[in-house]
Amino acid sequence: MSEILLINLSILILFLPLAGFGVVILFGKRFSKLYLFEQGIITLAFILSVIVAVVKLSSYVNQDILFAFTWIDFGNVPMLGELKIDLGIKLDNLTVIMLFVVNLISMLVHHYSVEYMKGDAKYNRYFAYLGIFTFSMLGIVLTDNILMMYIFWELVGLSSYLLIGFWFEKDSASDAGKKAFIVNRVGDIGMFIGILILFATYQTFSFDAIYEKISMGIIPFDSGAWLTAAGILLFMGAVGKSAQFPLHVWLPDAMEGPTPVSALIHAATMVAAGVYLVARIFVMLTADAMLVIAVVGAFTSFIAASIALTQNDIKKVLAYSTVSQLGYMIMSLGVGAYAFAFFHLVTHAFFKACLFLGSGSVIHAMHHEQDIQKMGGLRRKMPLTYLSFLISTLAISGIPLTSGFLSKDGILAGTLAFGSLTGHWLIPIFGFTVAMMTAFYMFRLVILTFHGEPTDKHKFDHAHESPRLMVYPLVLLAVLSIFIWYTPNPLAPNQGWFLSSWVKTPQTVVPQDLRFEFMQSTETGTGIVHSEMYEHAMHWAHYPAMILSVILAGLGILLAFMMYQWKKISPDKFAEKVKPLYNLSLNKWYIDEIYQSTFINGTLILSNFLAWFDNTIIDGIVNGSATVTRLFSRISGWFDNYVVDGFVNFTAFFSGFIGLSFRRIQTGKVQTYIVFVIFSVLILIILL
Amino acid sequence: MIEVGLTHFLVISAALFSFGIYGVVTRKNAVMVLMGVELILNAANINFVAFARYGNFGLNGQIMALFIIILAAAEAAIALAIVLNIYKTFAHVNIDEIDNLKE
Amino acid sequence: MNVYDIIFYLFAAITLASGFLVVTVKNIVHSAFYLLFTLFGIAGIYVLLGADFIAIVQLLVYVGGILILLLFGVMLTNKITDVDIKTGTLHIVPAVIGVGIFWGAITSILTSTHWKSLPAENIEPTTAQIGTLLITDYVLVFELLGILLLIALIGAATIARRDKE
Numbered sequence: 015m016s017e018i019l020l021i022n023l024s025i026l027i028l029f030l031p032l033a034g035f036g037v038v039i040l041f042g043k044r045f046s047k048l049y050l051f052e053q054g055i056i057t058l059a060f061i062l063s064v065i066v067a068v069v070k071l072s073s074y075v076n077q078d079i080l081f082a083f084t085w086i087d088f089g090n091v092p093m094l095g096e097l098k099i100d101l102g103i104k105l106d107n108l109t110v111i112m113l114f115v116v117n118l119i120s121m122l123v124h125h126y127s128v129e130y131m132k133g134d135a136k137y138n139r140y141f142a143y144l145g146i147f148t149f150s151m152l153g154i155v156l157t158d159n160i161l162m163m164y165i166f167w168e169l170v171g172l173s174s175y176l177l178i179g180f181w182f183e184k185d186s187a188s189d190a191g192k193k194a195f196i197v198n199r200v201g202d203i204g205m206f207i208g209i210l211i212l213f214a215t216y217q218t219f220s221f222d223a224i225y226e227k228i229s230m231g232i233i234p235f236d237s238g239a240w241l242t243a244a245g246i247l248l249f250m251g252a253v254g255k256s257a258q259f260p261l262h263v264w265l266p267d268a269m270e271g272p273t274p275v276s277a278l279i280h281a282a283t284m285v286a287a288g289v290y291l292v293a294r295i296f297v298m299l300t301a302d303a304m305l306v307i308a309v310v311g312a313f314t315s316f317i318a319a320s321i322a323l324t325q326n327d328i329k330k331v332l333a334y335s336t337v338s339q340l341g342y343m344i345m346s347l348g349v350g351a352y353a354f355a356f357f358h359l360v361t362h363a364f365f366k367a368c369l370f371l372g373s374g375s376v377i378h379a380m381h382h383e384q385d386i387q388k389m390g391g392l393r394r395k396m397p398l399t400y401l402s403f404l405i406s407t408l409a410i411s412g413i414p415l416t417s418g419f420l421s422k423d424g425i426l427a428g429t430l431a432f433g434s435l436t437g438h439w440l441i442p443i444f445g446f447t448v449a450m451m452t453a454f455y456m457f458r459l460v461i462l463t464f465h466g467e468p469t470d471k472h473k474f475d476h477a478h479e480s481p482r483l484m485v486y487p488l489v490l491l492a493v494l495s496i497f498i499w500y501t502p503n504p505l506a507p508n509q510g511w512f513l514s515s516w517v518k519t520p521q522t523v524v525p526q527d528l529r530f531e532f533m534q535s536t537e538t539g540t541g542i543v544h545s546e547m548y549e550h551a552m553h554w555a556h557y558p559a560m561i562l563s564v565i566l567a568g569l570g571i572l573l574a575f576m577m578y579q580w581k582k583i584s585p586d587k588f589a590e591k592v593k594p595l596y597n598l599s600l601n602k603w604y605i606d607e608i609y610q611s612t613f614i615n616g617t618l619i620l621s622n623f624l625a626w627f628d629n630t631i632i633d634g635i636v637n638g639s640a641t642v643t644r645l646f647s648r649i650s651g652w653f654d655n656y657v658v659d660g661f662v663n664f665t666a667f668f669s670g671f672i673g674l675s676f677r678r679i680q681t682g683k684v685q686t687y688i689v690f691v692i693f694s695v696l697i698l699i700i701l702l
Numbered sequence: 703m704i705e706v707g708l709t710h711f712l713v714i715s716a717a718l719f720s721f722g723i724y725g726v727v728t729r730k731n732a733v734m735v736l737m738g739v740e741l742i743l744n745a746a747n748i749n750f751v752a753f754a755r756y757g758n759f760g761l762n763g764q765i766m767a768l769f770i771i772i773l774a775a776a777e778a779a780i781a782l783a784i785v786l787n788i789y790k791t792f793a794h795v796n797i798d799e800i801d802n803l804k805e
Numbered sequence: 806m807n808v809y810d811i812i813f814y815l816f817a818a819i820t821l822a823s824g825f826l827v828v829t830v831k832n833i834v835h836s837a838f839y840l841l842f843t844l845f846g847i848a849g850i851y852v853l854l855g856a857d858f859i860a861i862v863q864l865l866v867y868v869g870g871i872l873i874l875l876l877f878g879v880m881l882t883n884k885i886t887d888v889d890i891k892t893g894t895l896h897i898v899p900a901v902i903g904v905g906i907f908w909g910a911i912t913s914i915l916t917s918t919h920w921k922s923l924p925a926e927n928i929e930p931t932t933a934q935i936g937t938l939l940i941t942d943y944v945l946v947f948e949l950l951g952i953l954l955l956i957a958l959i960g961a962a963t964i965a966r967r968d969k970e
Contacts, residue, residue, distance in 0.1 A: 683797070683798050684797055685726070685727050685728070685797065685798060685896060686896065688723070688726060688727050689727055689896055689899050692727070692900075692903040692907060693899075693903055695907070696903065696906055696907055696910065699907075699914075700910070705810065706809065706810045706813045706814075707922055708920050708922050709915060709916055709920065710813065710817070711850065711854065712915045712920075713912055713915055713916065714817050714820060714821065714850070716908060716911040717821055717824070717908060717912075718820065718821070718824050718843075718847075719908075719911070720904045720905075720907060720908035720911070721821075721824045721825055721827065721828050722828075723900075723904055723907070724828050724901075724904045725828035727896050727900040727903075728828070728894045728896055728897055728900045729894065730893035730895060731833055732882070733833060733875055733878045733882065734828075734833060734836065736875060737827055737828075737836065737837065737840050737875060738827075738828060740840065740867070740871065740875075741827065741828070741840075741843065744843070744844070744847050744867075747847070747859075748847060748850060751850075751851055751854045751859055752854055754854075754856070755854040755855050755856070756920070756922045756923065757921070757923070758921075761931060761934050762938075764856050764859050764931060764935060765935060765938055765939070765943055767856070767859050768858075768859060768862060768935065769946065769950060771862055771863065771867065772866075772950050772954065773950075774866075774867070774871060775866055775870055775871055775954070775957075776953055776954055776957035777957075778870075778871045778874050778875065779874065779957050779958065779961040780960055780964070782874055782875070782877070782878045782961070782965075783960070783961040783962075783965035784964060785878055785882055786878070786881060786882065786964075786965045787964055787965065788882075789881070789882040794882075795882045796893065798893075798895055
């Protein structure tokens with residue numbers, strides 16, 4: 015298959031969901047069956063993306079396919095030189111894998127939602143929204159320049175807003191939508207400034223062109239600090255979208271949206287866009303920027319995992335676990351384990367989507383009950399859901415033979431190597447702690463939901479396995495969480511095709527003095543990202559990390575069984591002992607409250623002060639001037655009444671007189687006017 | 703009599719133009735006004751074609767005449783539709799009595 | 806005075822005479838028929854001017870289309886009981902004076918001006934050339950006119966449509 019055909023196919027894949035959106039949103043009210051059209055379109059897009067991915071990964075695995083055209087040509091702009099904006103798409107391995115993942119999950123969610131959303135008043139509109147979301151997500155994935163990425167970035171934000179607030183009759187849903195939108199804007203401002211810095215320096219938006227210029231030693235304002243700033247500012251966009259601390263607060267609230275949406279957007283695809291962005295800009299990150307990213311990621315994953323320990327809402331637990339896992343990926347990018355970060359992005363997309371769809375299946379069966387303390391024993395009623403949920407849980411906990419083990423282990427090894435090379439040991443410590451907490455809270459979730467005795471007898475009796483259309487995505491995703499798809503050896507991810515041939519850490523382009531020591535190379539110009547020192551450290555860290563993570567995960571699982579299955583340790587008493595910590599976790603570290611009292615109240619106080627300022631000072635000035643004005647008015651009023659009015663009245667009288675005389679001409683008859691026109695023309699002719 | 707040349711055609715066109723204007727101004731019936739307009743357009747057309755023949759413009763004049771004929775067709779269709787509407791509203795088409803905008 | 810001149814004066818006479826009658830007779834149907842003769846005369850003048858294609862179009866569009874349309878207009882806008890369909894007149898005096906002076910002025914200007922006159926030596930068929938010009942130099946105008954006609958068609962249909970009661 016030729017390159018141009020691949021490009022055309024991917025453009026088709028990009029625009030198919032948009033077409034679905036357009037058709038369904040316009041005609042959805044008239045034809046209630048129109049959602050089937052959207053279903054067909056997304057299935058077609060998925061098939062095409064499989065073709066593209068297979069061809070790219072088999073025939074063009076070491077070659078990027080580029081396509082670009084000039085969108086706006088400003089010509090020669092004073093002071094800036096030649097200026098034009100190119101748009102284009104770039105197909106590299108990252109892109110086609112994401113293409114596959116996004117389309118697969120989008121398709122599964124589409125199919126799943128047919129049953130899940132049945133009977134909703136806005137059924138067709140829901141599918142239209144899913145369509146525009148898929149379109150914008152694919153846009154982010156395919157683009158080769160940061161401007162288009164920003165545009166699709168905002169489109170994704172919009173569609174996420176629409177879907178979170180889909181049940182906008184509920185106040186909580188519409189509030190959550192607004193919260194997500196506004197919090198994301200905070201990050202996007204940073205990203206926008208970062209883009210502007212890059213554009214001001216390089217006069218181009220294209221990733222490749224920018225990196226080429228950086229590798230030639232051209233950096234913004236000739237200062238490494240500015241390059242660091244640009245990297246961190248761009249990362250701010252990822253902080254918003256991937257729900258990293260301190261902007262993670264929107265994601266748990268976003269669970270107000272329909273559950274399949276949570277699976278698609280807030281677990282598998284959109285939140286991964288932030289990670290994808292950081293992966294895209296990875297080569298231009300300086301050591302300082304990477305350190306910031308690693309710390310933010312590590313802290314986020316820790317804070318979110320600690321919150322997830324105590325939540326009782328099934329979707330909230332999963333939401334915080336998503337935040338935590340995203341923190342993992344970000345941290346992994348920060349420590350330079352690029353390939354593992356992307357690997358984890360893919361595996362996480364599958365098992366987290368499976369978990370969310372599984373929770374949706376449970377919620378569906380329990381008639382919209384989301385509190386896990388009121389569930390229990392569902393294993394017998396919903397065996398397929400239970401099984402797939404369990405496999406995904408094993409994957410997220412990092413148990414061997416699952417995909418999650420491979421990627422998570424790689425990330426932990428990366429942090430360990432990073433710690434040994436730079437002395438930042440806190441990052442691996444956070445990483446391993448989180449691994450244990452993840453195993454604990456995930457098994458707590460499984461046990462409380464599926465094991466034990468039912469706590470709500472009435473609802474339990476009505477529970478039933480979900481329809482086939484809802485179960486098949488679960489099973490498929492669970493199957494994809496097994497190691498065999500990624501590597502033949504379940505203990506060594508590096509030997510798999512995914513990491514050995516598809517995804518490779520790109521060469522960094524940052525000047526030598528701005529890199530980590532272990533990234534510096536003896537060669538001049540572009541060097542490899544993994545120096546020998548780094549390879550060595552990775553190798554050294556591989557087995558300790560693997561053993562340690564399995565032990566910790568096992569401990570977490572054991573603890574969960576002790577507490578909730580065998581009831582050896584009472585969770586309540588344990589919580590009593592560490593009351594402050596428990597409350598901290600239960601109340602989500604009071605972050606929402608802190609924002610409430612600082613930013614929101616601060617804004618309110620500022621507004622109130624401004625209102626007071628307006629009311630007293632400005633109004634005082636206005637009133638004072640009003641008094642003066644009134645005085646003047648009185649004088650000028652007298653003047654007006656006698657002098658001006660006299661004149662005006664005379665004018666009016668005169669005009670009236672003239673009008674009366676001319677009125678006869680205005681007959682309202684067209685032909686009379688034409689006669690006048692003729693005579694006017696005659697006068698003109700004679701005058702000339 | 704002098705040999706027929708450009709001036710002859712122009713004089714005919716001027717005469718037709720004047721008839722057209724006379725028609726537009728004096729007729730009460732809207733359809734008659736339209737006929738006057740057609741006369742005016744034809745007069746202009748004669749001018750175009752005549753200049754195309756005697757001037758140094760190639761066929762551009764004729765093309766312009768062609769376009770005018772097309773426009774006249776469109777104009778006639780629209781105008782008659784309007785006349786029909788006037789008839790529906792006022793039950794007559796005497797445009798001297800249609801001066802509602804005056805008030 | 807050759808044959809060409811004789812034919813010219815014949816057509817000119819037909820055109821002007823019927824043109825005059827168009828705007829003076831009282832009966833609308835009659836004046837529509839006089840308009841027919843006027844248009845025929847103008848088509849003849851086109852032929853004399855070497856514009857064969859324009860002449861044919863004149864016959865097809867004006868006589869075949871517009872005139873019929875006008876007759877329809879007459880028929881549709883007068884009560885069927887009126888035996889002879891008449892039109893009133895107004896502004897006779899100012900119109901006669903104005904148009905008379907106007908005509909005199911224009912004619913005097915036209916005759917007194919010395920026109921640069923370079924008639925082509927031989928007259929060739931123009932259809933093929935017009936066709937070529939229409940899809941080369943004037944293609945945009947041509948397309949636009951097509952759209953205009955479509956719009957006029959839709960517009961006319963919309964305006965003339967009976968309101969739904």
